[in-house]
Amino acid sequence: MKPAPFVYERAGSVEEALAMLQRYEGDARLLAGGQSLVPLLNMRLLMPSAVIDVNDVPGLDEIREEGDEVAIGALTRYSRIEWSPTLVSRLPLLTETVRYVGDRQVRTRGTLGGSLAHADPTGEMPLAAIALGATVVVQSQAGRRAVPAEEFFLGPYYTVLEPEEMVVEVRFPVRRTVSAIAEHARRHGDFAVISVAAVGEPNGDGGWKSVRVALGGVADTPILAVEASALLSGTSLEPDVVARAGEMALAAADPPTDVRASADYRRHLIPIYVRRTLELLQTRRSEGAR
Amino acid sequence: MTETIETVRVSVKVNGEEAVRDVEPRRQLVDFLRHDLGLTGTHVGCEQGVCGMCTVLFDGEPIKSCLMLAPQADGHEITTVESLNGEELHPLQRAFKEHHGLQCGYCTPAMLMTALALGRRGVPLDREQLEEELAGVLCRCTGYQKIYDAVESYLAETAGSGGTA
Amino acid sequence: MTEIVERQTEQTRKSFIGQRRTRVEDERLVRGLGRFVDDVDPPRLVHMALVRCPYPRARIVSIDASAARALPGVLEVLLPEDVLERTDPITILRPIPDAPAIMPRALADGEALYEGQPVVSVCAVSRYIAEDAAGLIEVEYEPQPFVVDVLKAIEDDAPILHEHMGTNVVVTNPRGDGDPERGFEESDVVVEDTFSINRVSGLPMETRAILADWTPGVKTLHVRASTQAPHLFRRQLAQSLRLPEADIRVTCDDVGGAFGLKLGIFAEDLLACVHSMDLGRPVKWVEDRMEFFRGATQARESVHQAKLGVSSDGLIVSYTNRYYVDAGAHNSPMGSPMLSSLMFQGPYKFPNGYVERNVVLTNKVPVGAYRGYGQPEGSFVREVLLDRAARKIEMDRLEIRRKNFIRPDDMPWQTIGGAKYDSGDYRACLDMAAETIGYEDVLLRQAEARADGRYVGVGFGCYVEMTGYPGSKFLGKHNAQYGAHEGVVVRANRSGGVDVYTGVPPIGQSTETAFGQVAATVIGLDPGNVRVFAGDTHGTPVNTGSFASRTLIAGSGAIERAGREVREKALRVAAHMLDVPVETLELEDSVITSTQGPRITFEEVALNAFYAHRMPEGELPGLEATAYYDPISNAFAYGTAAAIVEVDPESGEFTLERFLFVHDCGTQVNPLLVEGQLHGGIAQALGAALFEEIVYDQESGQLVNGSMIDYFMPTAADLPRIELGHTEVASPVTPFGVRGIGESGTIPPGAAVANALADALSPFGVDINRLPLTAEYVWRLLAAKQAAR
Numbered sequence A: 001m002k003p004a005p006f007v008y009e010r011a012g013s014v015e016e017a018l019a020m021l022q023r024y025e026g027d028a029r030l031l032a033g034g035q036s037l038v039p040l041l042n043m044r045l046l047m048p049s050a051v052i053d054v055n056d057v058p059g060l061d062e063i064r065e066e067g068d069e070v071a072i073g074a075l076t077r078y079s080r081i082e083w084s085p086t087l088v089s090r091l092p093l094l095t096e097t098v099r100y101v102g103d104r105q106v107r108t109r110g111t112l113g114g115s116l117a118h119a120d121p122t123g124e125m126p127l128a129a130i131a132l133g134a135t136v137v138v139q140s141q142a143g144r145r146a147v148p149a150e151e152f153f154l155g156p157y158y159t160v161l162e163p164e165e166m167v168v169e170v171r172f173p174v175r176r177t178v179s180a181i182a183e184h185a186r187r188h189g190d191f192a193v194i195s196v197a198a199v200g201e202p203n204g205d206g207g208w209k210s211v212r213v214a215l216g217g218v219a220d221t222p223i224l225a226v227e228a229s230a231l232l233s234g235t236s237l238e239p240d241v242v243a244r245a246g247e248m249a250l251a252a253a254d255p256p257t258d259v260r261a262s263a264d265y266r267r268h269l270i271p272i273y274v275r276r277t278l279e280l281l282q283t284r285r286s287e288g289a290r
Numbered sequence B: 001m002t003e004t005i006e007t008v009r010v011s012v013k014v015n016g017e018e019a020v021r022d023v024e025p026r027r028q029l030v031d032f033l034r035h036d037l038g039l040t041g042t043h044v045g046c047e048q049g050v051c052g053m054c055t056v057l058f059d060g061e062p063i064k065s066c067l068m069l070a071p072q073a074d075g076h077e078i079t080t081v082e083s084l085n086g087e088e089l090h091p092l093q094r095a096f097k098e099h100h101g102l103q104c105g106y107c108t109p110a111m112l113m114t115a116l117a118l119g120r121r122g123v124p125l126d127r128e129q130l131e132e133e134l135a136g137v138l139c140r141c142t143g144y145q146k147i148y149d150a151v152e153s154y155l156a157e158t159a160g161s162g163g164t165a
Numbered sequence C: 001m002t003e004i005v006e007r008q009t010e011q012t013r014k015s016f017i018g019q020r021r022t023r024v025e026d027e028r029l030v031r032g033l034g035r036f037v038d039d040v041d042p043p044r045l046v047h048m049a050l051v052r053c054p055y056p057r058a059r060i061v062s063i064d065a066s067a068a069r070a071l072p073g074v075l076e077v078l079l080p081e082d083v084l085e086r087t088d089p090i091t092i093l094r095p096i097p098d099a100p101a102i103m104p105r106a107l108a109d110g111e112a113l114y115e116g117q118p119v120v121s122v123c124a125v126s127r128y129i130a131e132d133a134a135g136l137i138e139v140e141y142e143p144q145p146f147v148v149d150v151l152k153a154i155e156d157d158a159p160i161l162h163e164h165m166g167t168n169v170v171v172t173n174p175r176g177d178g179d180p181e182r183g184f185e186e187s188d189v190v191v192e193d194t195f196s197i198n199r200v201s202g203l204p205m206e207t208r209a210i211l212a213d214w215t216p217g218v219k220t221l222h223v224r225a226s227t228q229a230p231h232l233f234r235r236q237l238a239q240s241l242r243l244p245e246a247d248i249r250v251t252c253d254d255v256g257g258a259f260g261l262k263l264g265i266f267a268e269d270l271l272a273c274v275h276s277m278d279l280g281r282p283v284k285w286v287e288d289r290m291e292f293f294r295g296a297t298q299a300r301e302s303v304h305q306a307k308l309g310v311s312s313d314g315l316i317v318s319y320t321n322r323y324y325v326d327a328g329a330h331n332s333p334m335g336s337p338m339l340s341s342l343m344f345q346g347p348y349k350f351p352n353g354y355v356e357r358n359v360v361l362t363n364k365v366p367v368g369a370y371r372g373y374g375q376p377e378g379s380f381v382r383e384v385l386l387d388r389a390a391r392k393i394e395m396d397r398l399e400i401r402r403k404n405f406i407r408p409d410d411m412p413w414q415t416i417g418g419a420k421y422d423s424g425d426y427r428a429c430l431d432m433a434a435e436t437i438g439y440e441d442v443l444l445r446q447a448e449a450r451a452d453g454r455y456v457g458v459g460f461g462c463y464v465e466m467t468g469y470p471g472s473k474f475l476g477k478h479n480a481q482y483g484a485h486e487g488v489v490v491r492a493n494r495s496g497g498v499d500v501y502t503g504v505p506p507i508g509q510s511t512e513t514a515f516g517q518v519a520a521t522v523i524g525l526d527p528g529n530v531r532v533f534a535g536d537t538h539g540t541p542v543n544t545g546s547f548a549s550r551t552l553i554a555g556s557g558a559i560e561r562a563g564r565e566v567r568e569k570a571l572r573v574a575a576h577m578l579d580v581p582v583e584t585l586e587l588e589d590s591v592i593t594s595t596q597g598p599r600i601t602f603e604e605v606a607l608n609a610f611y612a613h614r615m616p617e618g619e620l621p622g623l624e625a626t627a628y629y630d631p632i633s634n635a636f637a638y639g640t641a642a643a644i645v646e647v648d649p650e651s652g653e654f655t656l657e658r659f660l661f662v663h664d665c666g667t668q669v670n671p672l673l674v675e676g677q678l679h680g681g682i683a684q685a686l687g688a689a690l691f692e693e694i695v696y697d698q699e700s701g702q703l704v705n706g707s708m709i710d711y712f713m714p715t716a717a718d719l720p721r722i723e724l725g726h727t728e729v730a731s732p733v734t735p736f737g738v739r740g741i742g743e744s745g746t747i748p749p750g751a752a753v754a755n756a757l758a759d760a761l762s763p764f765g766v767d768i769n770r771l772p773l774t775a776e777y778v779w780r781l782l783a784a785k786q787a788a789r
């Protein structure tokens, strides 16, 4: 299980990486954490003519607070996210969610940008990006564009990225929110069978000004449960509302059958996990924890 | 015959010693360590990033060396199980021996490197957190229990007392 | 207490048997200095890679290897016609009784019968280039009708794998006693079901591997192998390669786990040797994990149609189990798991019983040995049915077991399956398990939890395990290509120690440590003075190998004999040197002391024996002995596993709150090692019970999850803390009273967890009849109940 031959390029800057991408006309792959790309190379499921290593690009792994946003560089590694004091206080959902990704070794290397570009439908970072309403900043030699996370993913392992584009950073809005995640996996650190993340903005009277619920593993891409979120916003998450939101999330999903679980079972779990996540959200708020 | 193959120069510090080799770009770091440098203590179990047998420290942090290309290590520092070896067993190695934390020994170097990094991080961990931290290395022989006993006792030792819950 | 034949041991000296000792193997292994096959890179090494059939079944129409041959760095491409005539089919070590042997070939012969079967083999200067070349080979396949389900394979219109057989049923082995049908009629309650046991993999962390090194001209072959049985490996290679055994040396330094899977040679081993013989260079093949799931033998998959009849007062009246083993496409070197039949009775006595094994071929990877060898499957079925019967007659599950146990004073006990239990107190283990887990308290807690809408359950699984073989004669009747014995050489060295040579390779089972403890005890040395040299066919006596929980039983017998000979000779030589009567001498702590005063060290005696300067009249030089030990009978280990679960009936998710295992393996040579063996076996059993399953797609016949990513071997974070307890009834039929321990852990955990789940969900009345027990499966059981309402 060894990779097919390729040319190894090491990019010293974003511009250089973009020039290389252009030069190989879609036949090159960016190498970030390598935690998805290299297994695919080893198994020869991918045989690009070149691999462009962006690990040495300076400044691509910064976490910056900019007004009411936090910008995280594409090359920021999971373990940085996990332990970043900024993120622990500003985006706790991200630091909590990242712990569901793989194991310590995977988190040493894997990156936020790689995860989004890889677009695994069960991926935790894509899920969190959608739940948090993040914007993916994408760049090519032609310039930059900002894509809302909800529009970034087009299918399993398939995004809006053009071959000559790369993710450079992800911008997360920061508001006074409470967040929660619940996940079902076949074993520790495994890809999710289903995951649900919720972000809620409390209002003064014990209710919720807005709630966003996103689901992973239940469709071609992680999804924002738009109707359910709309229903929940402005409520106090009363049990019957939560139950209806669960049904709406179910209606929005189109889960696959695979070796981890059947579509039926995933469907069955959707309302349960929506409820659990929202209950956790409530609990956290009353604890004042997050 | 093989001269036609493109190579890149890799210069890397392994266990404190500088090593320079010309390798094919596609060469896995683990093959580089094992077969180019002869450091066979690091093992291979899947080449898919799952089993963790190939765990080494990359600039002090545990990584799976089957998921890194050798050229990526250029200019970096690698630590392998061989770094622990002296006349006497390293306290971590001793803990594994005393607690019967190994049977076939195939996963042991990876477990040791993962635990070593944990010890250096120096954060107190309860048993559950410990299991999480070490879950990246599989073991088919021991059922893990004695491995965790070993690591727990090592961490307690390195942290003085009370390092672990 | 149990009555046991008192063992006549002459042992009054210091004993290291029973000591909790750390391992000698660890000194190299914790340093990363073990020597596994892939750790050796001799000069001029080349690498092999294979083209494997991508279909469940396909005729090979044509092969074009020209592009591969033209690739720089490629040294040889072997097509089927290149090897089939030069090699013989692989002999089956443990043939299935009364069945035709369907022997594997080095490459597919005209037709490939499972996804993964080797079709073409390539050698190149690196594994990277060998894989490049394999990718360039164009094979034209013509897919054929296939069958990947064991029950479909026995239907009349099923595609037949081996036309000449006319059926996919390799053999039907029945065995019974009494009149089971009448037994069911006489029973007050009869429970029956069809149970599906999952296909799993032993999954050693080190995959299969071989380094074959042929010396041209001299015509000798040195093979480094990752195997449990180097001497059997050597014999099989000699047969298939048509070489005299003398020209083959098999070395096995360290093995990264085996679990039954590394028994005998495989097609790839033959190919590596043929390449090496052609090229005159060392050839390495280290299986990658994708190959592993398509080529290394798999295990356990079977369907059991079982039926149990009990009287209203809880006595088992009749028990039958007709089962179908999904054997894959041909025989593996170890045939097919036998012990579901032999051990079908478990710890219970009943008058009427019948067990029938059907071995069935399917277009899947061959099934071979895996720790437990049929016992986990049979035990699961029996224990689950027994709980069901208990619920039906409203009897406590401990009570029903106690009523039916074979009692210590019934021993020895001849079972319906054909085993002869040596001794044991089965109830003692069950009682200890029930008490330790706090059975009564759990029942109380269960009632409280239910009132709360939570579902807690406790379950038990009892087992008896056959360990070792009942002698070589028994194996002879089964036409096995090996004996039940072990042989060792014990040789003094000239610095006061002894060297022990054994063909048992280190596979994690700690024989170096355990053999050292036994040898030291028998001779009168410190274990630190004993060195065990293992796994090289050069210099070790022909032996059987490390499997069937037999190594320590047979091995310790051989060491005991050889050690005693060495000791006695040392005493005779010492008597001569000291000029005292031999009866006055005792050897302890490396020193020989006479009751008359004089003393001499073992080292001095050994040195003299090798110089032979001052030997007693008629005594030959040297201080060594070769001894074999053939077991007189086999010993049966036994015990009880217990589990507590809490289930969420809404989602089907459950947690294994506690897991306890009480066992008896007779005399424990080293309790630390016993615990390790149990932990490992239990982890594998819980893996198979809760997570692992190799899945084939029924439509396409394709392997669905042939990678480490999709095969759910548990991590530490997935397993409960394992609690252990033990009783110690020495076996009257083995050296030192040991019973094997290597496989026990794998047997009852599945049943204990399944019974705990069924107990937790008893208000819903669900019946568990398959493995693995996933959350989805539990949900489906509950959903089916709800739909039925």
Ligand SMILES: Cc1cc2nc3c(=O)[nH]c(=O)nc-3n(C[C@H](O)[C@H](O)[C@H](O)COP(=O)(O)OP(=O)(O)OC[C@H]3O[C@@H](n4cnc5c(N)ncnc54)[C@H](O)[C@@H]3O)c2cc1C
Residues within 6 Å of the ligand: A029, A030, A031, A032, A033, A034, A035, A036, A037, A038, A074, A075, A100, A101, A102, A103, A106, A109, A110, A111, A112, A113, A114, A115, A117, A118, A120, A122, A123, A124, A125, A161, A165, A166, A167, A168, A189, A190, A191, A192, B048, B049, B050
């Ligand atoms: C054992 C194991 C367990 C795992 N478990 C999980 C899990 O539970 N949940 C989970 O979400 N993931 C899991 N992963 C995958 C992991 O999260 C990967 O790290 C992630 O999917 C990819 O990130 P990376 O930085 O490693 O990217 P790489 O592997 O380097 O690249 C992945 C893809 O993204 C492209 N790419 C990388 N960076 C960019 C960029 N900046 N712009 C555009 N394209 C880019 C690459 O060309 C490649 O196609 C697991 C991986 C392993 C090995």
Ligand code: FES
Residues within 6 Å of the ligand: B043, B044, B045, B046, B047, B048, B049, B050, B051, B052, B053, B054, B055, B064, B065, B066, B067
């Ligand atoms: S070999 Fe690298 S993770 Fe398995």
Ligand code: FES
Residues within 6 Å of the ligand: B101, B102, B103, B104, B105, B106, B107, B108, B138, B139, B140, B141, B142, C205, C256, C257, C508
């Ligand atoms: S000791 Fe064998 S794999 Fe861990």
